Amino acid sequence: MQKFIGLLCAVLSFSTLADELDDLISQMTIREKIGQLKQATLYTRADVDRFLPLVRRGEVGSFIFNETLRREWRDELQRAALEARLKIPLSFADNIIHGWWTNFPIPLGLACSFEPELFEKMAHYGAIEGRQAGLDWTFGPMCDTARDPRWGRVSEGTGEDPWLNGVYAAAQVRGFQGDDASQEDRVGACLKHYCGYSSSTGGRDYNDSDFGPWTLRNLHLPPFRAAVKAGALSLMSGFNTYDGVPVLASREIMSDILRGEWGFNRLVVTDYKSVAQTLTWGVAASEAEAARRCLEVGNDIEMVSTTYDSLETEVAAGRLDVKVIDRSVKRVLEFKRAVGLFRRPMSVPKPTGEAFRRQTAKMQAFARECALKSAVLLKNDGVLPLKSDVRTIALIGPVATDRRTMVGCWPGLESNDPQTPESLAEALKRELGDGVELKVVAGCAINVKPAMIKGDDGVPMLNRSAPPADAAFDAAAAIAAAKACDVIVFALGEARDWTGENASRSLLTLTGRQQELFDVVTAAVPEKPVVTIVSCGRPLALPTVSGRSNALFYAFHGGDGCPAALAELLTGRASPSGRLTISVPYDVSQVPVYYNACTTGRPTYGHYLDTPERGALYPFGYGLTYSTFRYSSPQVEGRTVKATVQNVGAREATETVQLYVRQRACAEGARPRRELRGFRRVTLAPGQSVEVAFEISPAVLGYVDRAGADRCDSGFYDLWIAPDAVRGERVEVEMGAEGLEF
Numbered sequence: 001m002q003k004f005i006g007l008l009c010a011v012l013s014f015s016t017l018a019d020e021l022d023d024l025i026s027q028m029t030i031r032e033k034i035g036q037l038k039q040a041t042l043y044t045r046a047d048v049d050r051f052l053p054l055v056r057r058g059e060v061g062s063f064i065f066n067e068t069l070r071r072e073w074r075d076e077l078q079r080a081a082l083e084a085r086l087k088i089p090l091s092f093a094d095n096i097i098h099g100w101w102t103n104f105p106i107p108l109g110l111a112c113s114f115e116p117e118l119f120e121k122m123a124h125y126g127a128i129e130g131r132q133a134g135l136d137w138t139f140g141p142m143c144d145t146a147r148d149p150r151w152g153r154v155s156e157g158t159g160e161d162p163w164l165n166g167v168y169a170a171a172q173v174r175g176f177q178g179d180d181a182s183q184e185d186r187v188g189a190c191l192k193h194y195c196g197y198s199s200s201t202g203g204r205d206y207n208d209s210d211f212g213p214w215t216l217r218n219l220h221l222p223p224f225r226a227a228v229k230a231g232a233l234s235l236m237s238g239f240n241t242y243d244g245v246p247v248l249a250s251r252e253i254m255s256d257i258l259r260g261e262w263g264f265n266r267l268v269v270t271d272y273k274s275v276a277q278t279l280t281w282g283v284a285a286s287e288a289e290a291a292r293r294c295l296e297v298g299n300d301i302e303m304v305s306t307t308y309d310s311l312e313t314e315v316a317a318g319r320l321d322v323k324v325i326d327r328s329v330k331r332v333l334e335f336k337r338a339v340g341l342f343r344r345p346m347s348v349p350k351p352t353g354e355a356f357r358r359q360t361a362k363m364q365a366f367a368r369e370c371a372l373k374s375a376v377l378l379k380n381d382g383v384l385p386l387k388s389d390v391r392t393i394a395l396i397g398p399v400a401t402d403r404r405t406m407v408g409c410w411p412g413l414e415s416n417d418p419q420t421p422e423s424l425a426e427a428l429k430r431e432l433g434d435g436v437e438l439k440v441v442a443g444c445a446i447n448v449k450p451a452m453i454k455g456d457d458g459v460p461m462l463n464r465s466a467p468p469a470d471a472a473f474d475a476a477a478a479i480a481a482a483k484a485c486d487v488i489v490f491a492l493g494e495a496r497d498w499t500g501e502n503a504s505r506s507l508l509t510l511t512g513r514q515q516e517l518f519d520v521v522t523a524a525v526p527e528k529p530v531v532t533i534v535s536c537g538r539p540l541a542l543p544t545v546s547g548r549s550n551a552l553f554y555a556f557h558g559g560d561g562c563p564a565a566l567a568e569l570l571t572g573r574a575s576p577s578g579r580l581t582i583s584v585p586y587d588v589s590q591v592p593v594y595y596n597a598c599t600t601g602r603p604t605y606g607h608y609l610d611t612p613e614r615g616a617l618y619p620f621g622y623g624l625t626y627s628t629f630r631y632s633s634p635q636v637e638g639r640t641v642k643a644t645v646q647n648v649g650a651r652e653a654t655e656t657v658q659l660y661v662r663q664r665a666c667a668e669g670a671r672p673r674r675e676l677r678g679f680r681r682v683t684l685a686p687g688q689s690v691e692v693a694f695e696i697s698p699a700v701l702g703y704v705d706r707a708g709a710d711r712c713d714s715g716f717y718d719l720w721i722a723p724d725a726v727r728g729e730r731v732e733v734e735m736g737a738e739g740l741e742f
C-alpha cells in the first residue's frame, strides 16, 4: 500500500511539474518561446552589455562561455533573466572535456586505462569545478568513434572501438550528472556529435562523411545509445553528413532513430552555427527553410543562433506549426529544471582559501593517478625501469621543460595560457633525488610555422627541402648532453594546438623540428640507450623513433599529473598499465588502419605494394608493463568462456585481460574480424594467477540490424581471451537458437 501511495505521489508530482511547464509555455509570446531556443556566445564585457536588454525581454535562453568566463557576468545576466516578465532562468554551457581548472588526461589518453570508473570520477570532478565556475551544462562526453588520426578530434574521444566508447560515454554521463543533475556538484551532460562526425573524409574536419546503415548502426550509434540509456539529459547534433544530408537536417537520423526508435525526448542542441551552415552545404535555400527543417526533424536549441528569428514569420505564414516550437521549448524548460536552474539560478559558491586549496589538491592527486594509468609502454628491451647504476640522464626535447603541451586540447577556458603545475624535468629531478644527475636540454621548440614556398601557380605550398625556422633549435647542446650520460630520455610530441577541433593533420609526425633533433642526437651516440616519451593528441606514426628507442611510452597529452606520473613510471616506483584504444600506424599512408576491420573476401591480397606492413605498428589493446603475463588456452563451459592468467614476471603488475568475438557468418552483413566485448583489469603479485571468466550472452555476441534491432544469430563464433586485438588463442563455440534472444 505504502509503495502504491509513493508511486501515486511520484506520478502526481511529475504531472504537476509537467503541468507547471505547460502553464508557463501557455503564457509565453512567440518571441519568448523562440528566445528559449536561442543560445548565444559571450567573449567580452561588451557582449554582456549587448545581450542584457535581450535577456530582459526573454529573447535569449542560454549562453556559451568562451575563453573569458566570469562568474559575475553570468550572475548579472541571470539576474536580468529573473527580472524578465516570466522569470525563466538562463542556462550556461561550455566544454568540460578533460577537466575544468584541473587538466586531466585527454579522453584518448584516459581511455587507455581501461577503467571506466576513472572517467566517471573525472567527469564528476569536472562537474564540481565547472559548476563553481558558473556552468550548469557541459558539451560532453564526445561519443564519436574515431578511426582516422588525421582528424584532430580523435583526442576528444575514447578510441576506435564502439562498444568500449559506449562504456566510457555512459560512465561520463554518470559522473557529470550523478543521480540528480541539479545538485551543486553535478552538471547536465550533452552527447556529441550525433552522429558519424568522426568519419570526416580524409580526416579533414567539418567534411562530409560517407558510410551506410550497417556502419551507422554498428560503429557510430552504439556509444550514443549506451549514453542515452545512461540517462543523458541532452545531445548535440553533428556537423557532418549522412547519405548526403547534414545530419542535423536528416529526418532519418534525428526523427526516425533518435526521437522515434530510441524515444529520446530530451534536449537537443545543434552544433556551432550549424543550422545556418545547411545553406553553405547547399541543402537549404534560405535561413527560414534551414531553421524550420532543423527544428522539425528534432533539434531544439540553435547553438549561436543566427536563423531562428525567422521562425516567427514561419509560424505567422502557416509554414510551421507552433506546436513544434512548444515541443522544443518544453524540452528546454525540462532541462533547466533537471539541472536545478529554477531552484538555484545563481552560480554555486566557489570555495576560497584553504577549502579551495584542499579541493585542488584532491583533484591534482587524482590527475596524477589518471596520468599514471593512461601512459602506454609500447616497447621496452629492459632499459626501463631505470637501473640503480644510472648516474647521469640526458633529458632532451621540448616537452622536458615546457609546461603547456601536456595540458591537452581542451582545458577549461578561463586561463589563456594553461600550464601543468610542474614540468617533466622538475618532476624527474624530484623523483630521482640527488644521486642522479639530470642534464636537461629542450633542443628545439614544440612546434614552429611550417616553411612555405610559392608553387608555380603562385599558391603557397610546403617547402619540403628546407627545415622551418626554429630559433630554439640546438642540436649541439643536445648532443653534448647525450654524450655525457648513461641513458637518454627524449620528451617529444605534438603541440597541443595542433590537436582537437579544426586541427586536422596530413602528416602524423612530431611537430616542428623534433624528428630532426632525435635523428641527429641518436646518430651522434649510436651506442647510448634511448627512452622516448611521446606526448600527443593522436597516435603519431613514428617508425624510426620506435625503431631506435630501447623503450617507448605514448603518454598522450596526460594533463597536470603527467610529469609526476611519468617520473614514477621511469624509475619503476609504479609499473605501467595503459593499453591502446586506437591503433598506432607505421605510416600515415596506412590510415585509417583499425583492428575491427572485416576480413574481406581476399584477406591476403590487396595490400600496398610499397609499404609491406599490413596491420598497425602497435595494435588496439596493446601495452606492456614491467612484468610478464601468461595466458592459458581459453575454455568454454556452458555459457562461460574463461582462461587463467598468471604473472610470470618478477614484480606486481596490472594486466588488462580482453575478450574478443567474431561471428563466422552473418547474413545481415560482414562483421569485424574481432570485436572487443569485455575486459577485466587484474593486478597480480609475481607467480600469482587468476581465472578470468566472461559470460557468453547475446549482448556479447550480437550486433544491430539495419532496422535498429539487437540481434544475435545461432551458429559459430570465435572467442579470444587475449592481451590485445591481434594476439591470443582462439576458441570456437557453436550457439544453438535457444537463449540467444535479447
Ligand code: BGC
Binding pocket: 064, 095, 139, 192, 271, 272, 501
Ligand atoms: C564544437 C563542439 C563544441 C561547440 C561549443 C563546436 O565548434 O564542434 O564540440 O561543443 O563548438 O564550443
